[in-house]
Amino acid sequence: MTDKIAIIGFGNIANAIITPLLDKKLIQPENVYCVVNTEKSLENIKETYKHNINVYKSSSKDAKIIWDCQVKLLSIKPQHLKDISEAKNIQTKDNLLVSILAGVSIDRLNQKFPNHKCVRVVTNIPITVGKGLTGIAWGERITEDQKQFTKKLFENTSKIYEFTEDYLDIFLALTSSAPAIIALIIESLSDGGLSGGLPKILSEELVMEMILGTVSLIKEKKITTSELKNLVTSPGGTTISALRVLEKKSIRSALIESIVSASNRSKEFR
């Protein structure tokens, strides 16, 4: 496959995907062609980005060069998809388009980019610290070479899971939306600590360390979540008292419904 890659939309997530590849010299900066929408972003990338990539404003004539790259990473917000049109005079038939747009189906991508083989990817914000989760659904006729290239884009910064497209909405809810749910839980538990008289910063630190420790315990000791719950819940003790409050407030149902709702919302974008 070609070494050149076009990045359509160079925001937070594209940056998180591409920068480690440039850092590790797996892609050369002169082979990266990216387009952004505003002068502000263009100048910002030119002045502050540590790698000397090619960058264009989407409305400029020069931006058409991206259509000469066989591989494209589509990383704009879904609502801006209507502003992108495939160039008419595309030469090669072996073009690959990797989309990270929430909820936008492979069918819709195929209609929009008929001269590309399209792959739909869901990744999540921890990719920015190299701890992402990435779900991939392959479109039709994707070659083995194209699959390997797509995986290379994400494997440095995330664990990769391959799915049929049907599962991507629930994967998105559970991995891409849920970091906000976890942030809310951290914030709320910390507020509990604050209510008990602890300083906010200490309270938040304790909650985060407790979560990391709890996850490590479950993984390292290979115990189930029910086993862990039983381990820390003694008759008439503090933990059962806390859990009773959560059961009364239907916290399980609220969390389950939140994931189902995010998944349904993702389906609506199609």
Ligand SMILES: NC(=O)c1ccc[n+]([C@@H]2O[C@H](COP(=O)([O-])OP(=O)(O)OC[C@H]3O[C@@H](n4cnc5c(N)ncnc54)[C@H](OP(=O)(O)O)[C@@H]3O)[C@@H](O)[C@H]2O)c1
């Ligand atoms: N944020 C998350 O947690 C997350 C996680 C996984 C996946 N995603 C998906 O990743 C995608 C990008 O999200 P993000 O958070 O990285 O967004 P972002 O930071 O807002 O970046 C969007 C980029 O698209 C550019 N853009 C807008 N219109 C354009 C156009 N017509 N032509 C070319 N470029 C254009 C923007 O340029 P300007 O700056 O000049 O406007 C910006 O560089 C979204 O589709 C989202 O669904 C997001």
